[in-house]
Amino acid sequence: MTSSTTTPLFEAKAASAPGKVLLAGGYLVLDRGYNGLVFGLNARIHVCVEPIRMKSGVTLSEIIVRSPQFKSANWEYGYRLTEGDGGVSVTQLQASHDIPISRNPFVETALSYALTYITTHLPHSTISPSSITILAASPYYSNPGKPLPNSTSDFLNFDVPLNQAHKTGLGSSAALVTSFTAAVLSYYLPKSIFDLETEAGRQILHNLAQASHCAAQGKVGSGFDIASAVYGSCLYRRFSPALLSATGEPASPGFAARLKSLVENSEKQWDTEITKSAIEMPQGLRLLMCDVDCGSQTPGMVKQVLAWRKENQVEADKLWNELQSGNEEFARELTALAGQEPVARDYTTVRDVIVKNRTLIRQMSTASNVPIEPPQQTALIDAASKVPGVIGGMVPGAGGYDAFVLLIEDKVEVIDALKKLYGGWKVDDEGDDGVKIGKVGVLGVREDMVGARREETALYKEWTV
Ligand SMILES: Nc1ncnc2c1ncn2[C@@H]1O[C@H](COP(=O)(O)OP(=O)(O)O)[C@@H](O)[C@H]1O
Numbered sequence: 402m403t404s405s406t407t408t409p410l411f412e413a414k415a416a417s418a419p420g421k422v423l424l425a426g427g428y429l430v431l432d433r434g435y436n437g438l439v440f441g442l443n444a445r446i447h448v449c450v451e452p453i454r455m456k457s458g459v460t461l462s463e464i465i466v467r468s469p470q471f472k473s474a475n476w477e478y479g480y481r482l483t484e485g486d487g488g489v490s491v492t493q494l495q496a497s498h499d500i501p502i503s504r505n506p507f508v509e510t511a512l513s514y515a516l517t518y519i520t521t522h523l524p525h526s527t528i529s530p531s532s533i534t535i536l537a538a539s540p541y542y543s544n545p546g547k548p549l550p551n552s553t554s555d556f557l558n559f560d561v562p563l564n565q566a567h568k569t570g571l572g573s574s575a576a577l578v579t580s581f582t583a584a585v586l587s588y589y590l591p592k593s594i595f596d597l598e599t600e601a602g603r604q605i606l607h608n609l610a611q612a613s614h615c616a617a618q619g620k621v622g623s624g625f626d627i628a629s630a631v632y633g634s635c636l637y638r639r640f641s642p643a644l645l646s647a648t649g650e651p652a653s654p655g656f657a658a659r660l661k662s663l664v665e666n667s668e669k670q671w672d673t674e675i676t677k678s679a680i681e682m683p684q685g686l687r688l689l690m691c692d693v694d695c696g697s698q699t700p701g702m703v704k705q706v707l708a709w710r711k712e713n714q715v716e717a718d719k720l721w722n723e724l725q726s727g728n729e730e731f732a733r734e735l736t737a738l739a740g741q742e743p744v745a746r747d748y749t750t751v752r753d754v755i756v757k758n759r760t761l762i763r764q765m766s767t768a769s770n771v772p773i774e775p776p777q778q779t780a781l782i783d784a785a786s787k788v789p790g791v792i793g794g795m796v797p798g799a800g801g802y803d804a805f806v807l808l809i810e811d812k813v814e815v816i817d818a819l820k821k822l823y824g825g826w827k828v829d830d831e832g833d834d835g836v837k838i839g840k841v842g843v844l845g846v847r848e849d850m851v852g853a854r855r856e857e858t859a860l861y862k863e864w865t866v
């Protein structure tokens with residue numbers, strides 16, 4: 402018997418998006434009155450969308466998503482257009498009878514939002530089945546990974562289920578939702594409607610990814626992580642949270658039209674401010690991400706800081722304003738240094754600004770009783786700051802025990818000295834707060850100024866089916 406296959410309508414497409422580090426403006430950036438200074442990182446999540454070749458005559462509305470670096474990380478979805486312009490609803494299908502369904506809310510929501518947006522431009526019948534592969538750079542997880550046998554691919558096999566992946570806090574869900582949305586839109590929509598390489602395309606991607614990331618998270622954060630995943634390093638002012646509240650739930654009547662209008666900025670105007678020119682990394686300097694092995698999670702830090710601010714508005718406003726000025730000064734210093742030859746530079750001012758900002762953050766920490774820069778991190782950053790070639794360091798984002806970031810001269814000897822310093826760093830005694838930190842790792846991750854971008858699909862041939 403001969404079996405013929407139908408010719409796929411679409412050509413494989415891929416995109417990637419960077420991770421993030423909020424160098425300055427943690428907590429402040431939740432409020433539109435303040436900014437965040439965010440750097441994209443050279444650890445990217447990639448997504449590749451390909452046609453599923455089917456035997457002719459078989460029609461199947463199914464999209465298969467795989468994250469092949471992890472065990473059993475497959476999600477199969479059926480999709481259908483809902484009544485009353487409710488957009489595309491996706492339903493997870495059981496891959497096999499003996500494997501229970503495990504949901505991936507970020508994938509599921511990004512898929513339903515992207516397909517809904519696509520059907521506002523194309524008839525639903527043009528959404529043909531596809532196979533989607535997710536591949537993440539290894540620094541997103543602290544699990545040891547192995548290359549595929551005889552492989553030239555940089556992606557590693559972690560050989561554990563996704564729920565056993567230990568995240569290093571580089572913003573996996575934002576990089577995933579952004580690259581996933583970019584790849585799906587690029588695959589199904591003609592370039593005249595969505596082109597990732599244009600300003601209009603990036604705006605569509607930003608707005609759609611913010612909406613689906615918030616929906617998947619079940620909360621509206623500041624969105625700095627999606628902004629940097631789309632635009633790369635930038636000075637960020639958030640959108641008004643009310644913008645998203647009127648969109649409603651997928652499948653509710655009129656959802657598709659509301660999503661289109663939100664994404665295309667046609668009724669309500671997005672008031673996000675993204676200024677790429679306000680931040681630069683001077684040539685010869687780099688960021689170095691460090692990861693602390695620590696059992697302690699500190700959920701509810703954001704709630705607690707905001708509650709303290711509300712109760713102590715006058716004191717908090719003073720601190721917030723001082724920090725905002727300090728952060729602005731830090732951004733200005735970095736861009737000024739970027740305009741100078743490395744040999745002509747004097748790092749004294751930028752060092753002082755970092756030290757001053759850290760003092761303010763510790764004030765925020767003490768006043769709100771939240772371990773934003775706990776003493777364990779103070780010791781780690783202070784010790785690094787004495788290493789020749791280290792300009793300074795800080796706790797990024799919400800802070801806590803698990804990560805910090807250093808600004809250093811981009812020289813192997815500086816990284817070697819830091820590895821030596823932290824190699825022997827093990828605090829076996831608990832601090833006064835009862836928290837014991839373990840191994841300190843220097844992640845091979847630095848800033849990346851570029852946001853979401855198109856990728857060649859050949860990069861993934863060893864991982865796609
Ligand atoms: N490589 C991956 N493949 C598939 N889904 C992923 C991957 N990495 C992260 N995710 C999704 O993102 C979620 C983690 O998001 P979150 O807890 O917000 O962490 P982060 O701070 O890294 O964004 C995972 O539970 C999973 O749903």
Ligand SMILES: C[C@@](O)(CCOP(=O)(O)OP(=O)(O)O)CC(=O)O
Binds near residue numbers: 423426624797800
């Ligand atoms: C407190 C914040 O301003 C910054 C948090 O930054 P992190 O980088 O710590 O974030 P997660 O990876 O989402 O945990 C909250 C926000 O801006 O949403």
